[in-house]
Amino acid sequence: MSVFNTSRLEGKTVLITGASAGIGAATAILFARTGANLVLLARRAENLKAVKAKAEEAYKAVGKEGKVVTLAVDVTKTEDLDSILEKTEGLQVDILVNNAGMVRGKEQVGADEDINVMFSTNVLGLIHLTQIFVREFKKRQAGTIINLGSIAGREPYSGGSIYCATKHALSAFNGALLRELVNTPIRVVEIQPGMVETEFSIVRFRGDKAAADEVYKGLQPLVAEDIAEEIVWCASRPPHVNIAQLFVLPVNQATPVLAYKQT
Structure with a gap:
């Protein structure tokens, strides 16, 4: 039996937050290759359209069929989340992937606006959406919840006090x-990546791409597709198997601050 038996996912429906770019987009495309239906959430509607098109191409590439629903949703707004079940176009969600997350700044004392948006996105929105689907999954006695944590939820580091606090709360x-x-038969998974090169760091450095690139200079970081593979692998385990926590690092990283970089 294959250790990556994606046939278990064919016909299932996966809801992914933060699906407009990075890990969320890569995860959507990989789930499409398994034949899973998709409900994709993000604030940027235009980006979601592009991800939908790529997912539909992925179905065709492997000779599978699936439905893709895109919803322009802000996970910090509970009214947006409360209406999701009515907007899935008849799809019944089997797997929830809470991928939406962000960090802003590296200041030791952040602005209240930055603190609020990080907690609202990384913690409060995630909890609210999860509770909605826990109730649904309990009714059906089935379901998988996959939360995207971080190495920052295992070990705090200087310059990340608020972000680390949000990821410790998630964990x-x-x-x-x-x-x-x-x-219950409901599975609960946390995936904790180390350094992953996406637009995430550009947001952290407030649009300064040069500063974001410097973070990864001298080593090969993980990329969005690496984490997408881990998410799909966890979701594809047999129903009696739960990967409760998965810690994933690039080979030259050991802690948030200990990484070997070639000069």
């Missing part, structure tokens, strides 16, 4: 949820 929520659902 605590994930761990508690795992325990609360232990008497």
Whole structure:
């Protein structure tokens, strides 16, 4: 039996937040190659259209069929999240991938606006959406919840106090949820990547691409497709198998601040 048995995903429906770019977009395209239906959420509607087109190309490339629904949603707005179940065009979500997340700045004392948007996106929105689907999954006695954590949720580091706080909160929520659902067939997964080169760092450095590029200079970081593979692999495990936590690093990184860089 293949260790990457994606046939288990064919015909399933996957909802992915933050699906307009980076890990979310790569995950959507890889799930499409398995024959899964997609519900893609993000704020940027135009970017979602482009991801939808790529997902539809992925279906054709492997001779599979699937439906793609895109929803322009801000995960910081509970009213947006509360209406999602009515907008999936008849698709019943089987797998929730909470990928939306962000960091802004490296200041030791951040502006209130930055703190609020990080907690609203990385913690409060994620929890609210997860609770919606926990209720649905309990009704059906089936479902998988995959939360995108971070190495920052394992070990804090200077210059990341607020972001680290949000990812520690996510990890605590994930761990508690795992325990609360232990008497159900619902699976709860946390994936904790290390350095992944996406537009994430550009946002952190407020649009300064040169500063973002410097973070990865001298080593080969992970890319969005690497994490997409881990997400799909976790989702494709047999129903009785739960990958509760998966810590993924580039080979030359050991901690948030310990990485070997060639000069």
